[in-house]
Amino acid sequence: MSVNFEGRVAIVTGAGNGLGRSHALELARRGAKVVVNDLGGARDGSGTSSEAAQEVVALIEEMGGEALAHGANVAKFDEVQDMVKQTMDKWGRVDILINNAGILRDKSFAKMEIADFQLVMDVHLMGSVNCTKAVWDIMREQNYGRIVMTTSSSGMYGNFGQSNYGAAKMAVLGLMNTLVLEGAKYDIRVNALAPTAATRMTEDLMPPEILAMLQPEAVTAGALTLAHEDAPNRFILCAGAGGFASTRLFETDGVFIPKEEQSPEAVVAQWDGLSDISKQAELESGSKQTEKFLTKAMQYLESQK
DSSP states (O other): OOOOOTTOEEEETTOSSHHHHHHHHHHHHTTOEEEEEOOOOOTTSOOOOSHHHHHHHHHHHHTTOOEEEEOOOTTOHHHHHHHHHHHHHHHSOOOEEEEOOOOOOOBOTTTOOHHHHHHHHIIIIIHHHHHHHHHHHHHHHHTOEEEEEEOOHHHHTOOTTBHHHHHHHHHHHHHHHHHHHHHGGGTEEEEEEEEOOOSTTTTTTSOHHHHTTOOHHHHHHHHHHHHSTTOOSSOEEEEETTEEEEEOOOBOOOOOOOGGGOSHHHHHHTHHHHHOOTTOBOOSSHHHHHHHHHHHHHHHHHHTO
């Protein structure tokens, strides 16, 4: 199967450097019209510059593609709205959104200032919210949309010194899970990419020989897999150094404890049963957990008659 994006319009945030740049260029090579969003700030979010985004646009135009640069700060909804308005004025639709923009302000939680926690949340989480909200009604009206959240192993599993980044990256998965349910009837598919790549955000964290193995192009192959017409839905794709895997959230079948026996001691006594993974399942929505627990309660009541 050939993956192409002819006739599609894509917005890629944080596309002036690293992963976003790689995503934008490959989308353009495969036929997409691309909005190259980049505030042009440093790794910690300070400063602004349009130079990087303009360079990516020039590269796309050199290969015969169409592109638009926009310096919206994704943490500011009015700036994001202006970006989407310019996109609609130029091309009349938005088919793909890759929420890639991000910053790092790493410190242990004990040493971290609240302002550093808030700013990372604003860029990663609210940036994804703002961009998605700005294109959501457009995608609903055209009955088509592909949205890629960028999550991280730091959120799913934890990394020392990244409580702010990890919290934001786990939060975008909660956003994804609900948007999948709300967008399904409009053919809006929402997925998440967990990248491991050599970028400005990782250049100080690993030795050069390891960074050389972590080229952005491997991650971009995953990003485009989640953004094309036949993309999956509610899929967490992990990608890096040529490795690809999926992360999924499962819940055990659990146990039932009658009302008259419910106590911390009873929960501890049933620990092996509630932790038993033999009948674990991936739940489609939060209501499925409620349904499961109520079913167990009703089955118990029936058994007592």
